[in-house]
Every structure is written in structure tokens, then in C-alpha cells.
């Protein structure tokens with residue numbers, strides 16, 4: 001039997017999956033690394049922590065999986081999106097990486113809007129959001145000129161990891177799309193954007209397809225990881241593109257719901273001219289010449305883990321949520337908006353904060369827990385709603401991520417989205433998508449679709465319950481009013497935040 005490895009370079013940890021030709025996960029290994037929040041809204045990581053953690057995870061895979069290392073044919077990557085790694089002329093990082101969930105760049109976003117005008121949406125196909133890469137580049141140039149002057153080229157997180165493993169500099173289209181510097185439909189770095197911000201073309205790495213072969217692992221990496229020096233390395237993709245590949249979202253009409261730290265509703269798109277007027281993200285897919293539209297809830301799973309950390313620190317998620325299915329839809333009139341760290345879709349607003357509305361003397365902790373799950377799902381439903389309004393059919397949604405582990409939540413998704421929700425067997429999210437890119441790149445399959453036929457296995461499916469769906473339709477309309485009604489209050493409270 002031969003194997004491929006999918007590496008999911010996440011925000012809190014890296015996870016490596018060893019996958020055989022049947023799509024069965026033969027072994028997995030994970031290592032975490034720290035996040036640094038030096039100031040409110042800042043979020044950074046040390047780029048070399050990703051490399052050390054990945055090397056350790058690979059070493060564990062090769063030494064404990066009980067297979068001949070020579071059976072490992074290829075490796076590919078899924079990466080947290082948008083994070084800025086600046087390299088000097090020697091290929092070393094000039095400062096810590098600034099991550100997707102860092103919100104320090106509001107001023108630079110406004111500058112991008114002023115400078116690019118209509119070009120922003122027509123070329124990059126996305127609005128200027130704090131999490132994206134170009135505003136981070138402009139921030140470093142403005143506030144850390146001594147670091148910026150050393151910077152010769154930028155990479156995204158998984159591209160830096162791949163560079164350290166192979167010595168080759170590349171970026172794939174799906175991740176490049178989240179930089180605000182790519183001409184998304186034209187599939188090239190935008191000369192207009194680079195010129196507008198006086199950035200040289202040499203600042204951007206060569207572009208490559210996600211299944212594209214980059215090379216083999218460096219001899220010293222082969223030695224440290226136990227991988228054969230012949231292991232082929234394929235470019236990989238953005239975590240959401242890889243999550244979609246790993247869930248079989250490879251043709252029109254298929255929609256993904258992912259509830260991890262952040263949450264996304266993602267819809268496959270063949271038509272590169274499709275115009276969502278910047279209301280949702282529009283990115284290149286990891287499948288060649290295809291695209292996806294995506295709405296993002298910044299604090300999805302994060303809202304529930306914040307709730308657990310604060311109100312049930314010594315319990316597991318399953319213990320904390322025991323009995324949540326007995327609370328009726330609507331949590332007894334309690335409504336939560338998940339704006340703990342601001343929001344992206346449909347309200348790109350880094351200042352808004354969360355609310356519980358309708359707290360009543362009869363409410364117990366379990367009502368609050370249900371309200372948090374409902375609020376996260378309502379936020380994702382704003383994206384579903386937007387796709388439907390844009391003419392897309394959303395009737396079946398594949399649900400992945402930590403949020404898909406709870407059957408009550410899966411039923412709630414079906415009721416709130418008013419669509420059939422399908423869970424996956426042995427769901428591995430983006431890591432499986434990365435392994436599929438390596439399997440396809442290695443020539444095991446003639447297309448990603450035929451790889452998905454073998455690797456992606458559907459499990460339980462949840463249909464909307466008419467009574468619950470009707471209740472949620474009404475509550476969703478109330479939910480949608482909370483943003484406008486609390487915006488001014490949150491702006492007034494902002495100076496008092498720590």
C-alpha cells in the first residue's frame with residue numbers, strides 16, 4: 001500500500017494525516033504552537049514554530065505508523081489563510097507573522113478603498129478587510145519601516161512551511177486570492193494593485209496550482225522527519241478550499257458549512273464573473289479554474305469555546321451540552337449574536353461586540369448554551385440567505401468542523417438553514433483535502449472528483465423539522481435586527497475595553 005500526507009497548518013495547531021489509497025486515515029499526529037496577542041486586536045505567531053511543530057508531527061507519523069517510510073509518495077498542505085510572513089533577501093522572516101484574526105489594520109483598509117476605488121472589487125473581487133494580507137503589508141511599511149526595508153518577498157503561512165521543507169518559493173491561487181493582490185478571475189498578480197501601492201512584482205512569489213508539483217523534500221528535512229528524500233511535495237491550498245475539497249465540494253450546487261474557530265458557508269462556483277458585490281468573499285478554489293463564494297463568521301466555534309471556558313471550565317463540550325436538545329428552538333426567548341471579536345459577513349465591522357438579548361429569570365446555563373449555538377448558526381444563515389438571494393440553490397449542506405460533532409447542532413443547522421444537512425464519516429476537514437491534492441498530484445486519480453468519490457464518505461443526514469424551521473424563520477428576523485440596534489452602543493463602549 002502507498003500513502004500520502006495531508007498537513008493542516010491551523011491557527012492553534014498543525015495536524016498531519018497519513019492517508020492510504022482508499023482514503024482511510026492510517027495515522028495522525030498533531031502539535032500545537034502559541035499565539036501572541038501583544039495588544040488588543042493583535043494576533044501573531046512565530047513562523048518557525050510552524051516548521052518545528054510540523055517536523056515533529058511528521059517524525060511522529062513516520063516513526064509510529066508502522067509502515068515503511070518509502071511507501072509515502074507525496075505530501076501537500078492546507079493553511080490558515082491571509083497571514084503575512086515577510087522574508088528578507090536570505091529567506092528569513094523579518095518579524096513575527098501577522099495572522100488572519102488580527103484586526104489592527106482598519107486605517108490601511110480605508111486607504112486601500114480610497115486608492116483602488118472600483119478596482120478593488122473588479123480585480124480582487126473582495127472588500128478590504130482587516131484580516132486580509134495587503135492591509136498588513138501596508139501596516140508594517142507604515143509602523144515598522146526598519147523591518148519593512150529588509151522585506152524582499154511575502155508568503156502566506158503554509159507557503160513558508162513548504163519553503164522550509166523544499167527550499168522552493170511558491171503560492172497557490174486559492175491562498176493568493178486572500179491577499180487582495182491577486183487578479184482573481186485573471187489568475188495573476190495584479191499589476192494595477194502592486195503599482196497603486198508601489199510594491200515591486202518581485203515582492204510576490206511565483207503562482208502555482210494547488211495540485212502542482214513543487215519538488216521533493218530537502219535532504220536535511222528527510223533526515224529530521226524520516227520521510228524519504230524522494231517524497232514529492234505539492235503546493236496545497238487555503239484551509240477553506242481544502243475543507244471544501246475534503247468534503248467533495250467540487251461542482252455547482254454544493255454548499256459547505258464549517259464550524260471551527262471561525263465559521264464559513266462556502267458555495268462552489270464555476271462562473272468567474274459571478275458578482276456578489278463584495279458582500280461575500282470570492283476566491284479561487286483548489287480545483288483548477290474553479291472558484292467559491294464564502295461568508296465568514298469570525299467567532300463561530302470560538303463563541304462556544306469562550307462560553308465553555310468562562311462558564312463550564314471543567315466540563316467537556318458534551319457534558320456542557322448535555323440536555324441542550326431538550327430546550328426548545330429559541331432558547332426560551334434568549335438570543336445571542338456571536339460578535340465576540342467583531343464580524344465579517346454580512347457586517348464587516350471590527351468594533352461590534354456580542355449580545356445576549358432577552359435574559360429572563362427562568363433561564364439556566366443550558367438556555368445560554370443553546371442560545372450561543374443558535375446565534376452562531378443564525379450568523380452563518382446570513383450567508384446562506386445571501387447566496388439564495390443571489391440565485392443560488394442551497395438545499396444540501398455538508399457540515400464539517402468541531403461543530404459537526406454534536407447531533408443537536410446538526411439538526412439545528414438543518415432547521416435554521418432550512419436545508420438537508422449531511423455529516424461526514426470520520427470527518428478530517430482540510431487535512432483530508434490536502435491529502436487529496438497530494439493523491440491527485442501523485443497521479444493516483446485522473447481528477448479531484450474521482451479522488452473525492454473514493455475518499456469522501458457521507459454519514460448521517462438531517463432534514464428540517466417543519467415546526468422548528470418555522471420558529472427559526474421568525475427568530476432569524478429578530479436576530480437580524482440586533483446588529484443595527486447594538487452598533488451605536490458598542491461604539492460608545494469601545495473606549496472602556498481592555
Ligand SMILES: Nc1ncnc2c1ncn2[C@@H]1O[C@H](COP(=O)(O)OP(=O)(O)O)[C@@H](O)[C@H]1O
Nearest residue numbers: 260261301302304305317318401402403405406
Ligand atoms: N463535542 C463538541 N460539540 C460541539 N461543539 C464542539 C465540540 N467539540 C468542539 N466543538 C466546537 O468546535 C470548535 C473547534 O473546531 P475545530 O474544527 O477543531 O477548529 P479549528 O480547526 O479552527 O481549531 C470549538 O471551538 C467548539 O466550539
Ligand SMILES: O=C(CO)[C@@H](O)[C@H](O)COP(=O)(O)O
Nearest residue numbers: 011080081100239260261262
Ligand atoms: O480568515 C479565514 C478565512 O477567510 C479563516 O478561515 C482562516 O483561514 C482560519 O480559520 P480557522 O480554520 O482557524 O477557523
